[in-house]
Amino acid sequence: MTRHAEAQQVLGDPRISTDPATPGHPMAAFHERPLTEEERRVQARFHVGQFIDMDPPEHDVYRRMLIPEFTVRRVREMRPGIQEVTGLLIDDMLKQGSPADLVEAFGLAVPSLVICRLLGVPYADHDFFQSRTREMISSSPAADGSPDAVAEIWEYLDGLIAETERRPGDNLVGRLVTARRETGELSHDELVGMTFLLLVAGHETTANMIPLGVHTLLRDPAQLAALRADPEGWPDAVEELLRYHSIVDWIVFDRVATEDMEIGGQTVRAGEGMFVLGASANRDPRVFERPDELDLRRGARNHVAFGYGVHQCLGQNLARAELEIAYRTLFERIPTLRIVGEDDELPFKYDGVVFGLGALPVAW
Numbered sequence: 001m002t003r004h005a006e007a008q009q010v011l012g013d014p015r016i017s018t019d020p021a022t023p024g025h026p027m028a029a030f031h032e033r034p035l036t037e038e039e040r041r042v043q044a045r046f047h048v049g050q051f052i053d054m055d056p057p058e059h060d061v062y063r064r065m066l067i068p069e070f071t072v073r074r075v076r077e078m079r080p081g082i083q084e085v086t087g088l089l090i091d092d093m094l095k096q097g098s099p100a101d102l103v104e105a106f107g108l109a110v111p112s113l114v115i116c117r118l119l120g121v122p123y124a125d126h127d128f129f130q131s132r133t134r135e136m137i138s139s140s141p142a143a144d145g146s147p148d149a150v151a152e153i154w155e156y157l158d159g160l161i162a163e164t165e166r167r168p169g170d171n172l173v174g175r176l177v178t179a180r181r182e183t184g185e186l187s188h189d190e191l192v193g194m195t196f197l198l199l200v201a202g203h204e205t206t207a208n209m210i211p212l213g214v215h216t217l218l219r220d221p222a223q224l225a226a227l228r229a230d231p232e233g234w235p236d237a238v239e240e241l242l243r244y245h246s247i248v249d250w251i252v253f254d255r256v257a258t259e260d261m262e263i264g265g266q267t268v269r270a271g272e273g274m275f276v277l278g279a280s281a282n283r284d285p286r287v288f289e290r291p292d293e294l295d296l297r298r299g300a301r302n303h304v305a306f307g308y309g310v311h312q313c314l315g316q317n318l319a320r321a322e323l324e325i326a327y328r329t330l331f332e333r334i335p336t337l338r339i340v341g342e343d344d345e346l347p348f349k350y351d352g353v354v355f356g357l358g359a360l361p362v363a364w
């Protein structure tokens with residue numbers, strides 16, 4: 001599906017499933033052979049609580065428990081913490097000195113430390129947590145990541161939740177333990193799965209969007225100067241960067257019809273798989289004027305960079321806050337920031353999962 005209207009139709013239609021176990025789901029085609037019993041067992045273990053792969057009503061049970069954690073108000077309360085983490089990382093970058101790899105020093109680190117705070121990861125474990133999530137993400141041709149890193153993070157979250165069950169703190173996991181574990185609504189493993197999903201969904205996306213946005217802004221000095229002169233423009237700029245890059249790629253938007261239906265004048269039969277091309281939908285000229293142009297004042301709110309329908313990004317308010325604070329603070333603190341080298345030398349990633357940059361050499 002390439003047009004905006006059909007993208008929204010597919011993502012919003014309750015007769016279309018995202019569950020990889022639904023017959024005909026396109027993910028099955030990615031496996032060259034049927035999974036072995038052992039592979040199935042491992043997959044099932046890491047599937048618990050992953051509501052991004054579930055259909056309603058099962059999906060809604062988990063999602064509803066997390067909605068209060070990502071409201072505009074709650075995210076406003078997180079902003080000072082995000083600002084602090086961002087400032088500390090820029091202090092480190094300046095201390096290490098120019099040049100630097102912005103992906104390593106900043107892009108990966110901001111969302112990692114924000115998620116550490118959200119989940120209540122103790123400070124002493126930050127390095128372990130960051131290095132394992134980096135390993136998981138950088139070796140992820142299909143978002144499955146390195147099996148070792150996945151297992152290590154799973155074990156880590158398992159321990160973190162066990163500890164929180166003993167002593168619930170005032171953070172997302174603590175509140176879920178108090179409100180849902182103690183009443184028996186959530187099992188220990190489901191809670192591990194939900195936090196794992198937050199980590200994966202919230203890290204790789206933001207970690208790619210930060211360096212991409214910095215790159216785009218540095219390559220457009222006139223629009224960057226206008227933003228610097230009018231910082232009120234940052235929220236619109238973030239929205240346009242999200243539309244322009246549409247980093248969540250087709251593999252994530254994998255769906256299957258559960259009934260015969262018509263989409264964009266085409267008959268789709270039950271059991272037929274579909275992929276939504278978010279990047280194409282977000283450049284549909286029927287919806288966005290001059291769609292290939294970056295226009296930071298466009299104020300495009302109806303893009304599908306955060307998806308659409310029941311699975312629309314749960315963390316979108318947090319993502320917007322992270323991006324705005326990261327870009328604004330970086331350009332305020334390092335006004336002479338520049339890219340080292342030419343664009344055709346940069347390692348852009350086109351793996352079909354999340355678009356991004358493998359590295360972004362910068363100097364100041």
Ligand code: HEM
Pocket residue numbers: 011018051052053063197198199201202203205206209247248252253254304305306307308310311312313314315316318319
């Ligand atoms: C630039 C950053 C981000 C982008 C572009 C993004 C994009 C998306 C998209 C497109 C989906 C829908 C996938 C589908 O329909 O299959 C999604 C779902 C989700 N996102 Fe994000 N995301 C971002 C950041 C975050 C953050 C920071 C968090 C939380 C810490 C988060 C948590 C989630 C969760 C839990 C889901 C699953 C929702 C559900 O199935 O109900 N995301 N995201």
